[in-house]
Amino acid sequence: MSTQKTATPEQLIIIGNGMVGHHLVEQLVDSGALAQYQVTVFGEERHRAYDRVHLSEYFSGRDADSLALCDADYYAVSGVELRSSESVIEIDRNAHEVITDQGRYPYDRIVLATGSFPFVPPIPGNDREGCLVYRTLDDLDAIRAAAETATNGVVVGGGLLGLEAANALRGLNLDTAVVEFASRLMPMQVDNEGSELLREKIEALGVQVLTERATQRIEDGDASRHRMVFQDDKVLETDLIVFSAGIRPRDQLARDCGLEIGERGGVVVDNQCLTSDPAILAIGEVALWNQSIFGLVAPGYQMAKTALSTLTGGDSHFGGADMSTKLKLLGVDVGSIGDAHGNQNPGARMFRYLDPIKQEYRKLVVSSDGKKLLGAMLVGNNGVYDTLLQYYSNGIDLPDEPASLILPQSSGAAPTLGPGALPETATICSCHNVTKGDICATIDDGAVDLAGVKGVTKASTGCGGCTALLKSVVDHELEARGVEVDKSICEHFAHTRQGLYDIVRVEGIKTFTALIEKHGNADTHRLGCDICKPAVASILASCFNEPITDAAHIPLQDTNDTFMANMQKNGTYSVVPRVAGGEITPDKLIALGEVAKKYSLYSKVTGGQRIDLFGARLEDLPDIWSELIAAGFETGHAYGKSLRTVKSCVGSTWCRYGVQDSVGMAIQLENRYKGLRAPHKIKFGVSGCTRECAEAQSKDIGIIATENGWNLYVCGNGGMRPRHAELFATDLDDEQLYRTIDRFLMFYVRTADRLQRTAVWRENLDGGLEYLKEVILEDRLGINDELERQMQTVVDTYQCEWSDAISDPEKLKRFRSFVNDDRPDPSIIMTSERGQPRPA
Amino acid sequence: MTAMALKKEMDTMASQDSKTWQKVCTKADLVEFSGVAAWIEIAEGPAQVAIFYLPGDRLQGEGKPLYALDHFDPFSKANVIARGIVGDLKGSAVVASPIYKQHFRLEDGQCLEDESVKLQTWKIEFKGEEVWVEG
Ligand code: SRM
Ligand SMILES: Cc1cc2nc3c(=O)[nH]c(=O)nc-3n(C[C@H](O)[C@H](O)[C@H](O)COP(=O)(O)OP(=O)(O)OC[C@H]3O[C@@H](n4cnc5c(N)ncnc54)[C@H](O)[C@@H]3O)c2cc1C
Ligand code: SF4
Ligand code: FES
Numbered sequence: 019m020s021t022q023k024t025a026t027p028e029q030l031i032i033i034g035n036g037m038v039g040h041h042l043v044e045q046l047v048d049s050g051a052l053a054q055y056q057v058t059v060f061g062e063e064r065h066r067a068y069d070r071v072h073l074s075e076y077f078s079g080r081d082a083d084s085l086a087l088c089d090a091d092y093y094a095v096s097g098v099e100l101r102s103s104e105s106v107i108e109i110d111r112n113a114h115e116v117i118t119d120q121g122r123y124p125y126d127r128i129v130l131a132t133g134s135f136p137f138v139p140p141i142p143g144n145d146r147e148g149c150l151v152y153r154t155l156d157d158l159d160a161i162r163a164a165a166e167t168a169t170n171g172v173v174v175g176g177g178l179l180g181l182e183a184a185n186a187l188r189g190l191n192l193d194t195a196v197v198e199f200a201s202r203l204m205p206m207q208v209d210n211e212g213s214e215l216l217r218e219k220i221e222a223l224g225v226q227v228l229t230e231r232a233t234q235r236i237e238d239g240d241a242s243r244h245r246m247v248f249q250d251d252k253v254l255e256t257d258l259i260v261f262s263a264g265i266r267p268r269d270q271l272a273r274d275c276g277l278e279i280g281e282r283g284g285v286v287v288d289n290q291c292l293t294s295d296p297a298i299l300a301i302g303e304v305a306l307w308n309q310s311i312f313g314l315v316a317p318g319y320q321m322a323k324t325a326l327s328t329l330t331g332g333d334s335h336f337g338g339a340d341m342s343t344k345l346k347l348l349g350v351d352v353g354s355i356g357d358a359h360g361n362q363n364p365g366a367r368m369f370r371y372l373d374p375i376k377q378e379y380r381k382l383v384v385s386s387d388g389k390k391l392l393g394a395m396l397v398g399n400n401g402v403y404d405t406l407l408q409y410y411s412n413g414i415d416l417p418d419e420p421a422s423l424i425l426p427q428s429s430g431a432a433p434t435l436g437p438g439a440l441p442e443t444a445t446i447c448s449c450h451n452v453t454k455g456d457i458c459a460t461i462d463d464g465a466v467d468l469a470g471v472k473g474v475t476k477a478s479t480g481c482g483g484c485t486a487l488l489k490s491v492v493d494h495e496l497e498a499r500g501v502e503v504d505k506s507i508c509e510h511f512a513h514t515r516q517g518l519y520d521i522v523r524v525e526g527i528k529t530f531t532a533l534i535e536k537h538g539n540a541d542t543h544r545l546g547c548d549i550c551k552p553a554v555a556s557i558l559a560s561c562f563n564e565p566i567t568d569a570a571h572i573p574l575q576d577t578n579d580t581f582m583a584n585m586q587k588n589g590t591y592s593v594v595p596r597v598a599g600g601e602i603t604p605d606k607l608i609a610l611g612e613v614a615k616k617y618s619l620y621s622k623v624t625g626g627q628r629i630d631l632f633g634a635r636l637e638d639l640p641d642i643w644s645e646l647i648a649a650g651f652e653t654g655h656a657y658g659k660s661l662r663t664v665k666s667c668v669g670s671t672w673c674r675y676g677v678q679d680s681v682g683m684a685i686q687l688e689n690r691y692k693g694l695r696a697p698h699k700i701k702f703g704v705s706g707c708t709r710e711c712a713e714a715q716s717k718d719i720g721i722i723a724t725e726n727g728w729n730l731y732v733c734g735n736g737g738m739r740p741r742h743a744e745l746f747a748t749d750l751d752d753e754q755l756y757r758t759i760d761r762f763l764m765f766y767v768r769t770a771d772r773l774q775r776t777a778v779w780r781e782n783l784d785g786g787l788e789y790l791k792e793v794i795l796e797d798r799l800g801i802n803d804e805l806e807r808q809m810q811t812v813v814d815t816y817q818c819e820w821s822d823a824i825s826d827p828e829k830l831k832r833f834r835s836f837v838n839d840d841r842p843d844p845s846i847i848m849t850s851e852r853g854q855p856r857p858a
Numbered sequence: 859m860t861a862m863a864l865k866k867e868m869d870t871m872a873s874q875d876s877k878t879w880q881k882v883c884t885k886a887d888l889v890e891f892s893g894v895a896a897w898i899e900i901a902e903g904p905a906q907v908a909i910f911y912l913p914g915d916r917l918q919g920e921g922k923p924l925y926a927l928d929h930f931d932p933f934s935k936a937n938v939i940a941r942g943i944v945g946d947l948k949g950s951a952v953v954a955s956p957i958y959k960q961h962f963r964l965e966d967g968q969c970l971e972d973e974s975v976k977l978q979t980w981k982i983e984f985k986g987e988e989v990w991v992e993g
Contacts, residue, residue, distance in 0.1 A: 547945030573891035577956035589936035
């Protein structure tokens with residue numbers, strides 16, 4: 019590689035600012051090649067390069083900025099000119115100029131990184147309004163806009179991307195159908211059996227699957243915007259259509275300027291990524307190498323590396339790439355490794371495992387001597403993917419009974435291939451081409467944790483598929499070097515929150531002091547800190563439910579828990595009494611009003627269906643609460659990591675659609691779980707029918723009434739990263755509902771990390787929802803009796819913390835603003851706005 | 859009567875610009891391993907002080923049981939430091955601001971997150987059951 023400064027740098031033009039084009043820029047910047055080249059990048063999209071692989075997350079809360087592959091000023095800072103929203107329309111090879119819709123630019127070298135476009139079958143009517151594709155952020159904006167006035171949608175194409183698009187439509191609350199021309203879903207990746215299973219699973223999610231359907235034309239519909247007419251004159255009406263019938267390389271520029279193009283498209287490149295004109299290179303999805311287009315990001319990144327080498331006089335070569343993939347489509351695991359169909363290796367032998375109840379299918383393709391893994395196919399559970407991929411890509415000898423690799427664990431299956439068993443050459447991250455050896459080298463060079471290794475190697479920052487494997491390799495290597503992998507909660511304990519929880523339960527330790535004396539790190543002063551103290555306070559409360567205001571627990575609490583109110587920005591507090599289910603009598607409303615008036619409190623209806631009184635001075639809190647308690651209120655735990663509210667709709671008592679008494683159930687639940695201390699706050703919602711006016715599916719626990727009882731949803735979240743709750747159990751009666759929630763909540767309390775809401779906990783839970791169902795509904799761990807007993811203890815020992823405090827003069831001493839003077843803090847100054855006080 | 863006036867009369871030997879030891883409260887007013895706030899009189903007038911009480915020899919001979927720091931949190935600009943969680947970080951006893959959670963060393967008021975920020979500290983000790991501050 020030459021990094022010599024030349025007098026006039028050569029003009030290098032990169033056409034396309036997608037994933038691969040951007041990767042090349044990063045390579046150029048990092049390698050110092052900018053000394054040799056003046057780089058200009060043209061991108062037709064208005065956004066700078068973004069993570070197309072995770073495009074669908076645009077619908078689940080991420081925005082263009084968080085999907086971007088670099089900071090907004092990365093190009094400017096690095097000295098690369100990025101011209102977004104500018105399309106190249108011609109390459110003039112004679113004049114050595116690139117012509118865009120805005121001007122002409124001279125070049126010495128060009129790299130084509132134009133990617134591909136979604137193929138839209140030539141069906142009459144395919145250009146009607148509301149017929150869309152799924153490739154760019156702008157496409158997704160268009161889909162979102164169209165979905166606003168739609169009730170149903172169809173995806174044409176049942177391949178990988180089609181199913182991903184179907185999931186997105188479902189997420190936009192459309193009744194969704196997938197129409198596939200072939201006789202089965204994902205014909206490229208899975209066989210008949212796998213595909214049948216996939217279909218069952220997807221249909222169970224409420225997505226209609228129609229195979230062997232060739233659309234003849236699209237015309238005006240009766241009930242919906244469009245009508246799709248199929249080959250046999252069957253029809254399907256829909257408001258929105260997304261075409262996802264494959265991709266085609268964007269090779270038009272190359273065709274027009276006479277470069278060699280493959281028979282079925284794609285710019286032909288050699289091992290150095292050179293096209294038929296050595297001044298022009300092509301990489302990514304537009305490039306055709308050895309008759310193949312690689313529709314994945316990892317091979318694209320490898321081509322970008324090769325291109326860098328070619329541009330800087332190096333000699334590295336692109337030698338093809340592995341197309342193994344593991345995906346979650348509509349929540350269903352699908353994995354495919356190597357020769358998954360077993361049709362490329364004559365004599366190959368196959369092992370198959372099908373579990374029709376758990377709906378899992380696994381297939382191994384093994385060499386004729388039974389020694390090597392040639393391919394594999396997984397549907398329903400990708401648990402063994404990482405292990406199989408290592409056998410495959412590193413040519414590791416299979417165990418004597420290869421079938422043990424795909425049998426369920428309980429039947430004596432082979433243990434997974436631990437990170438220690440992998441050879442140094444094993445590729446861990448194929449996107450960034452990082453081997454186990456590379457990881458070991460970074461650790462030997464001083465990386466001390468996962469973040470350090472990621473920073474140096476970039477492993478797991480591409481498609482993300484290698485995250486779990488990378489972590490286990492790093493942990494293993496660190497441990498092998500005697501570095502203790504630090505999972506501890508803070509410097510005071512060498513334990514996780516879950517570890518501390520188990521110690522507290524098993525040893526019956528009831529105070530922080532006892533815990534830290536016995537289990538704290540000796541090289542600290544054993545005072546604890548603002549991380550471990552509140553976490554332990556929460557654990558002690560979940561286990562023993564002693565008042566948090568007891569002397570031993572006071573120093574552990576955040577100020578909000580200490581004073582049982584939320585501190586505001588000026589040092590005053592807010593007061594939120596419990597209003598179970600949002601139901602409140604006129605007398606109680608009046609009482610709230612009177613207290614607010616008397617103590618000059620700003621009043622606001624909260625998002626949790628209750629009333630918040632802001633601006634209370636510390637020393638007024640006990641009087642305020644005495645009056646509220648006299649009026650029949652109790653604490654609302656708005657300050658605690660504990661049950662907040664059970665939001666409810668009005669339900670069958672008043673609503674013409676209600677099928678159950680949602681308010682009654684909400685009040686029952688709120689009273690049952692109030693006071694339960696947990697790793698983070700917990701919110702419930704109860705709706706009286708499927709119209710879901712209580713937004714229960716955005717709560718940790720959501721309950722929706724059915725004709726026969728209650729459907730239970732779990733692990734939803736509003737807030738910073740919204741997540742829909744998942745259906746957990748259906749048609750429960752009241753008793754079953756309580757019991758299931760008891761177990762679920764206690765299992766969460768027991769195993770979650772500190773400040774981890776149920777949604778994040780669920781996302782990090784090995785085995786996912788299925789595992790959770792096995793534990794809670796089928797008692798896989800045999801702990802349900804204990805979980806229920808524990809919850810019963812919490813329910814039985816509930817007492818209103820405020821009632822407890824105001825009847826104890828010792829505890830009340832804590833509410834003095836100053837211990838030697840009852841004068842209020844003069845720096846708290848209020849002014850008035852819209853007739854109410856607010857901090858000045 | 860204001861308690862302030864009374865206190866002034868009883869505990870301080872008011873002299874304009876020299877520091878004076880003054881009685882602030884008693885041991886019973888303190889909260890173990892936590893803080894309380896109090897008023898003291900300093901040359902510039904009344905000041906709010908946060909008093910922390912770490913009983914026993916937690917800091918293995920290096921520490922004292924009492925610390926007095928500014929009650930004012932320069933980050934949130936509210937008088938709240940006494941209501942923070944007390945602990946030890948990297949070898950020193952600290953308090954975490956209850957609002958934005960910066961840590962301040964009890965010994966000298968130094969903020970661990972921002973070198974340029976330091977809370978004022980005062981000398982403080984027990985005289986029998988009484989707590990005295992030099993301000
Ligand atoms: C008062 C209220 C806003 C309002 O005026 O409506 C509110 C106010 C606060 N919210 Fe909230 N949230 C309030 C409803 C909500 C809701 C809506 C709901 O509950 O239906 C949400 C989204 C739903 C959810 O949590 O899934 C919500 C999501 C948050 C989050 C983000 C949580 C997340 O997991 O992403 C925080 C930050 C946190 O907890 O770490 C937060 C934190 C806060 C804090 C505690 C911030 C703070 O530390 O000072 C605010 C203090 C309240 C106070 O001083 O009393 N608040 N907050 C609402 C009180 C409801 C109640 O009656 O208890
Ligand atoms: C929804 C979705 C999910 C995916 N999931 C995965 C996955 O899980 N794993 C995986 O490996 N891959 C996945 N892929 C594929 C992956 O995104 C692509 O392989 C990768 O983006 C290819 O990079 P590229 O740079 O070649 O093309 P692109 O990222 O498409 O970039 C090409 C860019 O060039 C621009 N351009 C084209 N012509 C011009 C012109 N004339 N002038 C200026 N600019 C031009 C385009 O606008 C585009 O921005 C997914 C793709 C999609 C759409
Ligand atoms: S969710 Fe159903 S029962 Fe409840 S208010 Fe809405 S429509 Fe009525
Ligand atoms: S394999 Fe894609 S990020 Fe590692």
